[in-house]
Amino acid sequence: MSTKPEQVKVQFETLDQQQSADRLGMWIFLATETMLFGGLFFGYTAMHTLHPQIFDKASHELEWQLEFINTAILLTSGLTMALAEFAVAAKRRWLTLFLLILTLFFGAWFLTAKGIEYLDDFSNGIVPFVAGGYHYSGLQPQIAKLFFNFYFALTGLHAFHMSIGMLLLMLMAWLTFRWRDPDKMIRRLRIVGFYWAFIDVAWITIYTTIYLVPR
């Protein structure tokens, strides 16, 4: 009778099979996340189709320059995360930890810049859901409100996902620091890496549709 490694769960034959199941499960989860963002994107696209000029004018209130830098930062965080996955696979504990901390730093940078943009939005009077936060003087303020609601819903949902991603990265950094079970870390980091890359995918779509297309 063949013996399985200790880390292979009872329902699997081999570690490879278990890893494939882990990854397939994560992809299924990410497909549901795609539908979550997709519903919002569809609502936004439909409203943009109905009110193109108003949405385009409202979009000019947003800070595309700040988010251009933010996009580059987020893509760089995706790179450091992918490299961390390589590093852990090579059993390089401190390099993995360094790359994870770098990813966390870029993530924190992104969220801080997003927070600064939100503060700026408030002072510009384009926050519809805060008392006294909305005094937009452009074209059709009531319809423009729709644009700003979609903008905050999409970027807010993205920031929420990023915050969860940051918590997961902190946990991974802690587990890497402890370095109890490197083989398990390889699997864990790959799953968290999928999630972090999905955040990149969501942001690329948000930046293109909200900030660039209406310009």
Place this chain on the structure above:
Amino acid sequence: MRVLPKTAWIRMFVAWGMMLVLVGITVGIAVVFPGIGVWHSALNLLIAGMLVFLVMFFYMHLESSPGLLRMMAGVGFFWMIFMFTLGLADYFSRIYHG
């Protein structure tokens, strides 16, 4: 200590560089040439598609994933395209017929 896969690292850096160049191009199209009208939107969306592909292919390791995972990665997008096509067909036809 195992050896780091150098070619994989180089590939990842090349992919990252390509992504940054594409972001620069898409911003350039939107900001420098907004006068090209509907083409700038189409180009922005096309480049976004390329960026998403690069992220999925390299950062999400689809380049080295089995067919089942690649299919699963496409399924979410397939259903989203389905939703957009049916939904927008409704909106466009309503506008069209006044």
